[in-house]
Amino acid sequence: MGIIDKVSGVHGKIMIIEDEEEVREILKLHLESAGYEVIEAEDGEKAIEKMKEGSNLLRVGLIITDIRMPKINGVEAIEYLREHAPSKPIMVVTGYPDTDLAISLMQKGVKEYLVKPVEKEKLLEKVKAVLAEEQNFDYV
Amino acid sequence: MEELLKRILMNVPDVILVFDENMGIEFVNTAFGRLMKKRTRDFFGAPLADVDAAFHESLTPLFQRIQKNPQDPIMRTFREKREATSGGYQARDPLAPALAEGNADDSPRVLTLRGDIFTYQFFDAGPGDGDLKIGLALSKVTDEKELLERLTQTGSVSGLDTLAAGVAHEMNNPLFSITGHAEAILDETGIDKIQAYAEKIRGSSRRIAKIVADLSGYARGKGNEEKKKIDLVETLDSAVKIALIHFDENELTVERNYAVLSPVEAVPEELQRIFTNLFENALQAMDGKGTLSITASETGDGVQIRVQDTGSGISRKYLSRIFNPFFTTKGQGKGTGLGLNVVRKLVKKYGGDIEVESEPGKGAIFSVTLPCNSE
Ligand SMILES: Nc1ncnc2c1ncn2[C@@H]1O[C@H](COP(=O)(O)OP(=O)(O)OP(=O)(O)O)[C@@H](O)[C@H]1O
Ligand SMILES: [Mg+2]
Numbered sequence: 001m002g003i004i005d006k007v008s009g010v011h012g013k014i015m016i017i018e019d020e021e022e023v024r025e026i027l028k029l030h031l032e033s034a035g036y037e038v039i040e041a042e043d044g045e046k047a048i049e050k051m052k053e054g055s056n057l058l059r060v061g062l063i064i065t066d067i068r069m070p071k072i073n074g075v076e077a078i079e080y081l082r083e084h085a086p087s088k089p090i091m092v093v094t095g096y097p098d099t100d101l102a103i104s105l106m107q108k109g110v111k112e113y114l115v116k117p118v119e120k121e122k123l124l125e126k127v128k129a130v131l132a133e134e135q136n137f138d139y140v
Numbered sequence: 141m142e143e144l145l146k147r148i149l150m151n152v153p154d155v156i157l158v159f160d161e162n163m164g165i166e167f168v169n170t171a172f173g174r175l176m177k178k179r180t181r182d183f184f185g186a187p188l189a190d191v192d193a194a195f196h197e198s199l200t201p202l203f204q205r206i207q208k209n210p211q212d213p214i215m216r217t218f219r220e221k222r223e224a225t226s227g228g229y230q231a232r233d234p235l236a237p238a239l240a241e242g243n244a245d246d247s248p249r250v251l252t253l254r255g256d257i258f259t260y261q262f263f264d265a266g267p268g269d270g271d272l273k274i275g276l277a278l279s280k281v282t283d284e285k286e287l288l289e290r291l292t293q294t295g296s297v298s299g300l301d302t303l304a305a306g307v308a309h310e311m312n313n314p315l316f317s318i319t320g321h322a323e324a325i326l327d328e329t330g331i332d333k334i335q336a337y338a339e340k341i342r343g344s345s346r347r348i349a350k351i352v353a354d355l356s357g358y359a360r361g362k363g364n365e366e367k368k369k370i371d372l373v374e375t376l377d378s379a380v381k382i383a384l385i386h387f388d389e390n391e392l393t394v395e396r397n398y399a400v401l402s403p404v405e406a407v408p409e410e411l412q413r414i415f416t417n418l419f420e421n422a423l424q425a426m427d428g429k430g431t432l433s434i435t436a437s438e439t440g441d442g443v444q445i446r447v448q449d450t451g452s453g454i455s456r457k458y459l460s461r462i463f464n465p466f467f468t469t470k471g472q473g474k475g476t477g478l479g480l481n482v483v484r485k486l487v488k489k490y491g492g493d494i495e496v497e498s499e500p501g502k503g504a505i506f507s508v509t510l511p512c513n514s515e
Contacts, residue, residue: 020313022344026320033327095312107250107257117316120323 013037013056014127017047017065017077018093023116027064027093030120031127044077048084062131063090067105082109089130093118150180155258155278158265163188163196163203166273175254195253199276202247206262206274214247215262256280307466314344369403370411372443376434379412383419387428395433401443402512406490414486417479418447418506424470425451425504442492442511454498462496483508 014036018024028038039056041047044065051057063081081090091112092105102113111130114123149156150169158167165183173180176191189196205212250257258278265275321337321344328334380394404411422432430450437444454462461467463484468477487494491511498504 022317022340023313025340026317026324029320029324033324095309095316097308107259116312117319119319 013039013059013061015039015041015047015051015056015060015063015088017041017044017063019043019066023066027123030123033120034124034127036127044080047081051085057085060085060088062127063088064093064127065090067092067094067096067101078105078108078110089133091126091130093123153280155253155280157276157278159188159203159274159276161207161272161274163199165191175256192253195251198248198251202262203274205247207272210264210272215264251278253278311348314347317341317344318348367405367407369405370408372401372404372411372436372445373398375404375408375411376415376436376445379415379419380432380434382412382416383423386420387423391429392423392426393431395431397433397435399437401436401438404443404490404510404512406510410486410489414483414508415445415447417483418508421479422447422449422451422504422506425449425453427451430503439509441513442509445508445510446505447508448503448505450503453500453502454496454504455500459496459498463494 014031016024016027016031016038018027018040019042024040028040031038037059039050039060041050047063047065051060063085065077065081067077078090078092081088089111090109091114092102092110093114093116095116097115105113111133112126114126149167152169153171155171155175156167156169157165157172160166164185164187166185168180168183170180172183176183183191188199202214206215251260252258258280260279261277263275263277265273318341321340325334325337328337376396376398384392384394419432419434426432426449433446433448435446435448458467458469463480464477465481466477467481470477484494487508487510493509495507496504497507
């Protein structure tokens with residue numbers, strides 16, 4: 001589980017999961033302006049599909065996701081991602097400023113919970129911090 | 141080999157303990173020692189009850205389960221899986237439909253030890269000669285207090301009710317588009333791009349303006365509708381027709397009980413809206429099968445309309461919330477939870493009142509009273 005992406009050390013890409021195109025676009029603009037490569041998906045399922053394409057599984061180093069989207073709701077999406085891409089750090093960027101939900105998600109392994117409209121500078125700062133942080137030791 | 145395994149176990153950052161059948165400690169690793177601020181060997185052979193009474197207490201029911209059935213799900217399910225299915229402490233999307241409560245696996249999602257919160261995994265550590273040895277691995281999740289602090293710094297607020305959650309959801313996406321495009325403009329010199337971004341900002345601002353209008357005004361569309369004296373029977377009949385559009389009439393019975401009625405003074409569209417919303421809810425609650433009865437009668441200075449269905453009914457704990465904006469038990473894309481809120485606003489606007497009675501499983505009755513001479 002996750003051995004390869006953990007040791008590869010190539011963490012250039014960021015996967016954005018967000019159903020609203022406008023929001024995806026902003027995240028992409030911000031991240032690309034800081035030199036990150038971005039892959040987009042409209043929901044958790046598509047994200048996992050895309051993740052499996054080419055070298056994406058190796059190269060995606062961070063997942064940024066909303067928590068309310070069609071097909072899979074956000075909380076399920078997190079669980080789904082934790083199951084299918086267990087070693088990828090996850091950041092939530094969402095419209096709900098809800099502490100209880102945030103705590104609960106962070107206990108599920110979400111690294112950051114940012115509330116829209118998050119400012120560019122803060123977003124980039126958090127992304128950098130999460131990417132720099134050593135990945136958690138996973139045991140099975 | 142055994143030496144190597146032991147070294148690994150000793151040094152992983154997760155807390156690992158091995159117990160005998162009576163919850164006596166057989167092994168703990170360095171992570172546990174560090175947490176308890178003691179050397180690991182001080183724990184070998186000690187009863188857990190002496191080491192940490194509170195932790196002993198929270199583990200006791202879990203041990204009892206394992207003793208009763210060594211194949212108990214808590215022994216074999218991975219922690220992610222169990223987290224996803226266990227009841228109780230769980231992350232919930234505040235706008236997701238409220239699901240039926242109660243769950244097969246009622247084991248706690250996390251364990252607390254010395255003020256830290258851990259996800260956990262039991263495993264069979266027995267040597268296979270009959271003695272049951274129970275292993276427990278604990279993986280620390282961030283300290284709750286620390287989390288709270290971090291979140292308050294990032295501007296999150298607690299205790300969001302449904303209204304705020306709904307508004308937040310609807311507004312924050314376009315707001316993010318606005319601030320984001322504005323920031324992009326600040327970093328951009330190409331006039332074409334700047335204009336494109338400005339266009340986006342205008343679009344998102346309009347979207348917000350529309351949400352605000354929807355929420356406050358109900359001045360949908362023209363806004364020049366005038367009050368008229370309206371025949372209630374006609375209004376009720378056309379509202380039924382509209383509500384029925386999405387349902388199969390063969391499986392539905394609509395009972396109408398109209399006593400002679402005085403006209404009501406209202407904006408026709410608004411009056412109709414009150415009843416289409418109520419009828420739609422009733423039909424949805426019956427899943428398209430059952431009886432919708434509409435009773436209209438005079439009350440002296442006004443009229444009363446009772447809308448009764450034979451549907452699922454409303455559970456007691458939701459009764460006080462159904463009129464709140466964005467409160468819905470329907471799946472995403474099926475309900476926004478504004479229907480009853482609009483109904484109540486309109487009814488109040490005409491000086492009337494709305495009441496609800498319901499027993500789960502036995503349908504619901506909504507009674508609307510409206511005065512006949514509102515001015
Ligand atoms: N006749 C009814 N029987 C059972 N439950 C009802 C009935 N009417 C309303 N409810 C409950 O009240 C909730 C709120 O109703 P409301 O009409 O405000 O929103 P909605 O129907 O979920 O969504 P919308 O009307 O915006 O499409 C419903 O989700 C449902 O749980
Ligand atoms: Mg409704």
